[in-house]
Amino acid sequence: MDYEPVIGLEVHAQLLTQAKIFCGCSAKFGGVPNHHTCPVCLGMPGVLPVLNKKVVEYAMKMALAANCRINGECSFARKNYFYPDLPKGYQISQYDEPLCRGGHLGDVRIHRVHLEEDAAKLVHAGASGRIHGSDASVVDFNRGGTPLAEIVTEPDVRSAAQAREWLTLLRTTLRRLGVSDVNMEEGSLRCDANISIRPVGSTELGTKTELKNMNSFRFIERGINAEVARQEALLRDGGQVVQETLHFDPRTEAITSLRSKEEAHDYRYFPEPDLVPVATSVEMLAAARDAMPELPAAREERLQALGISAADARQLAWRTELGDYFEAALASGNSRVGVQSLANWVCNELVARVGEDDPNASKVRPDALAGLVALVAAKAVTVGNAKLVLDRLVAEGGDPAQIVEAEDLGAIAGGDDALEPIVDAALAANADAAEKIRAGNMKAIGAIIGHVMRETKGRADGAEVTRLVRSKLGL
């Protein structure tokens, strides 16, 4: 029997507001431990939370980007449990009246988006690295009370790869909105996955497990694959999946149980009496809508409509800075540049040279790259030499035409008399190859072209060389 995974994701994204969600302390990552604190975020006796309105504004943008239905009124609730990183003994979150429900981002439906405060950071001294068995644990409350949006998807994801791809879209969307920097190392994006499997063709859901707190896209993919494999092996051996919360160790690939359903917390949710419900007005919604930038999904569609291939359009749309670079190059005004060939140069050649770095911060100005692509289109430089020019641009910047000129990299034009004697010499030096070509083996032309290219330092146009060879051999 074949099984298919059914996966739902719960993503915690830290919102990039200046201040924390319920006090005026800085929400900036890092800093001297316990310096971004006040009586409110330390949970001192007698303090009260006051909602940071910027958090609502950011979350509304996020909800609009995910095509969510924003509720006219939302409210906060207390989620009660004891832990040293939770200074009040409860987390202020949203329960039965979240900011919004429904919606979709890409091909995955959104169940709900709600707001909550982050816990503080625990650091454990000792070998175990966890609270149990540690010699001592200390708490840094700088992170406590920073605003989080929790995005819960419907169980629409069918593979680990799809999960990773969707998270990439989410990350790009959040960055594009400017509401989160979505930096997994700094913990500003954390992901849990609810995973079950079922026989292919079945519409019933199997028993799910929850894989907690994965903090890199790679670990998420590996963790989901490992858990799906574990569940499959279990079912194939006639066993049953038990509902439990699991931890994936990326070093050992081991999956361990954190707690079973019986041990699950009873969070005793109840309406937060220290806060009043938040009314989301038509004006607030309109303001958020007006402030929306073009989102990756829309950009992808628009780029495809320009005639760019699906793969390049997605890459340009999902890497905002790459898309911005491309559009700047396109707008630099060289009408001879083909849209798709420019996309090729950005997505392949440029990315191969700058990697994950922001190309806008590189030495290659967008108009310089567009100029180089235009030189190629005009056959003023060969593709091979254009790549050398790009190497120079990446290393030193500058103007492509000047580099071509200074380095004598300009193509030898088709009508140029200079090419003919070189082709003649190449035919003479490669008589075997010439014979084979005459006999109909066109593969042998490579040796002739190679000879010409060596002689011209790559400045010859391959197509022109081929034309000359054929005519001289009477083909």
Add this chain to the structure above:
Amino acid sequence: MSATDVTLLSAAAAARAVQRGELSPAELFQAYRAAAAADELNAYLWVADEAQAPEAPAGAPLGGVPLAVKDLFCTAGVPSQAGSRILEGYRPPYTASVVARLAAAGAPLLGKTNQDEFAMGSSNENSAFGPVLNPWDRTRVPGGSSGGSAAAVAAGSAPWALGTDTGGSIRQPAALCGIVGLKPTYGTVSRYGMIAFASSLDQAGPLTRDVTDAALLLAHMVGQDERDSTSIGFPGEIALPRSDSLAGIRLGVPEELSGAGVGIEPGVLDAFGATLKLAESLGATVETCRLPHAPHALSAYYVLAPAEASSNLARYDGVRYGARVEDGGLVGMYTQTRSAGFGPEVKRRIMLGTYSLSSGYYDAYYGRAQRVRTKIAEDFASAFERFDFVVTPTSPSVAFELGAKTADPLSMYLNDYCTVPMSLAGIPAISIPNGLSAGLPTGFQLCGPAFSENRVLEAAFALEQAIGFDAAGARSDGG
């Protein structure tokens, strides 16, 4: 004026004397400081020392008349323990908004008053620092939870005091000590810096010798506070009352809270009936009204308040401040710290609240109690269509003997029978001294719609003048 003479003045009269230049605020402060330091009722947990005498506030509306403040208000650098062992010695880094507001208006901090632990109790016997004694009879309780504040004002060691009322914690001790206690409309006074018992019910209010003092203090307490999202302030200003008539006032007397079968002591009922007659003589009409859901108020209250408390008190975990008992691991520390730090009544309410919020019980307890709360608010709303005020005895009994009810929590809870409905409805209610029963004070409670404080104070003032209560029995010097 001698020191004793000074402390005989009402707070408003003392403020006037300061403003006229007849009395120095330093002299006033020292007279009360000495009286508070000499307190024999265990009313204070902390008293300002002589060096802390504040600068005379020039032209401040409260004239430098010092203020006794219930322990649970946070006061920067000054012990604020909410009557609990778990916060023993805790000195907060900040001051509660209302205390800061009153200090700015010219009411400096005189001392911190004893209370039931986390405001849970009706006799002050739940304080971790020992019970407060009733100044009328030191073998009896002062009521609670603001028992220290009530006893201090009644005994004359404080000109006025700040208390908090969750289900009657200002009004009931005011009644048992023969003073005035006012619980304002929920949201008029900031809760920022008040150590929480039940957030949706807690409200700060004045405990004073007379209605005028209550109005004067309240006038400088109300106001919206950006640090408290639930604070709404007061529309307009609190005025000093001056009415001597109740002409045209319609008083509703709810059978459910004052009838023969509801367990109110005969002496208290007699005093209540006599004041109703007095009200009629001042021009009021008195009629029976109905609050059909009021008999369920106490049950709803003892679901809702403990539920909120179970969550509010979770922060006392030994991690950041207050007491900590080490016991190897984390769970051990939590358990030992909270076992040692909380008293039995607090533990009882944490257990009650935890239970009623538990999955599977939430709808049956918390959900149903919230519906009862709505019904009670509707009962009052319809009563106020026909009546200006609803009036009841404040407490079903006079001050009882220390230890009389400690073994029976349910009979202790019944002390709040007449005060809890107004708390659930969030409406203003005042208790004024209503004569004596067997030598001990009784209280008369008058409540009105939300934000009717000015009218409530006017009516209470008119009644107060007519009743002519003699408070001398509470003063050790005999007046």
